[in-house]
Amino acid sequence: MNRRVRIKFRLYVANHAQNSTKAIANLTALCREYLPNRHEIEIVDVYKDPMRALADGVLMTPTLIRVSPLPSRRIVGTLSQTQLVLDALGLEPAAA
């Protein structure tokens, strides 16, 4: 993947549910490590903005959507398995 491209994430969380909190922490850590200075994270709370979740078809929380670049990708869960997440997002592992 082109390294200059900024990656935009949208993370849907459910209030302060445990797995949502975990997902926020995991995503932040992952971005810090693999995408320094070339990522954006938007966090949407489904309880505050349910219609947005409906529009995005997000029914499970937490859900991470890579909004850009297209095609979009989505990962459900706490994002605990870093390698799986990286693969899904098409990111190279640490060595890159």
Next chain:
Amino acid sequence: MRSSAPALLEGVAKAPTGITGFDEITGGGLPRGRTTLVMGGPGSGKTIFALQFLVHGATSCKEPGIFVAFEETPKRIVSNFEGFGWKLPALQRKTLFLLDAQPTPNLIQSGSFDLGGMLAVLGAKAKEMGARRIVFDALDVVLALLPDPADRRREIHALHQWLIERNLTGLITTMTDREHPGLSGRDPLDFMQYMVDCVVMLNHRVEAGVSQRSLRVQKYRGSGFSEDESPFVIGKSGIDVAIARILGRVDSDVTVERVSTGVKRLDTMLAGGYYRGASVLITGFPGTAKTTLSGAFAEAACRRGERTMFVSFDSDGSEVIRNLTSVGIMLNRYVKSGHLRLVSAHHHRERAETLLVRIKTLAKEHRARCLVLDPVSSLSKGGNELTAHGVAERLIDWSKAAGITLVCTSLLDEMASQPNGGTPLKISTLADTWIHLNYLVQAGERNRGMAIIKSRGTAHSNQVRELILSDEGVTLADIYTAGGEVLMGTMRWEKESAGRVAKELAEVAGKLKRVTLDAEEAVLEVRVKSLQTELMAKQVEKTLLTRTTQSRERELSRGRTRIRELRGADAANSKPKSP
């Protein structure tokens, strides 16, 4: 829907499902403000059940609903149910919301998750549209994504809690675990069964090549319910459940209105015809004109402009029409005008229960007021004879409640020695009117005899009549009983013509006698007159004689006095004269 539920089934508030039969079984529907679990294998009718519950709420109970589809897209659901007359697209604008909750196929999962997003979305949507009912269709699909049984339990619990807090009447459908490999172990389903207030099992199996659907309420907290398995059919307007008699049901209105049997003299024999809404049984051996008699009834009903349904288990509709046309019963025009619906059921190999539901559904669709089942004995053929009696009972119950006049024919096995024609279905005890047709073999002829064995609430003729079929229709003739023997056909004709000759002779003799008597009378009258004249003459003569005698007397006494005067009366004689 019956408004007054039996006392046994009262209790928690109910949300009617609009599913015929199911609301009766449960005494009003699903528990209102609580959660129901509907379980069943693939194709057992879970989605139909759930959607019908929502559609009924939206259209008839002013209870908008949400359908959460985990298995199919809302678009597909709408097109699947296009034929049901539920008008889903119209409902979707306001009172029905279909949420596409299918897990996306390219979904990647990392770590645990929950359904918080869905509940947030549903919460907002329910508030917006004022939803009272909610369905989670195929919840197992999404639960299967959760790797840990503890997570599944947690989500089920959260969902249940969420439903209770919002006081929504919830319905969750899941595949039974045996058929679903995605759910390892019975754990989550078991948990769900404990949690919910009502559990309904749907069953679909094939027995001896016959598809059979049935439904059973397994649990209903705070309410009585029928625990038996009830067969059901998926018809054009949804699910239709066959129900057994429920105690305390509302008696149907009885009428004294009569409907013609289609045979004039039979109407007379029954003091006007069958009662409206009565059930009539026509029994007889093969070929005794049972179909013809029921066809005559159907024709008469159509002629009155009543919607009629004729179910034939023996032959195709066109055959029925042709055969009846040959005896002057013209049904074709009524089929064309839409009054008559011919249903041929002779290809169906179905359980009696299923057949009954099918017949009921069709009759309802046709809005039939008169129904003919020819022969009803077929009900006991297609399945277990054990249930057939119950089915017949329900058939009669239902037709009574619906005010439908029911005519059933029943075949009697000639071999079976049932002199009074007891029927295998024991309908004879239930039917209001029972007509028996029989053959009488005499002098090389087989003639049809007809007798009314019973007719409740009607003074009916106790005579056996001869049933005559001609191309002009069905007529009844009196039979001759001579020396304890019943005469029909040619022998009746012979007897009749002999009778005619004898009657003519008697008439002539009578006439002759009258003439003679007239003559004698005339003679006597003349004699009376002459005698009267004679009498008068005698009377005159007598009067004359009396008068003559008197005047002579007077003359005589006057003469004596004169003589005395002339002689100069002596003192003794003159004393009184000169005092």
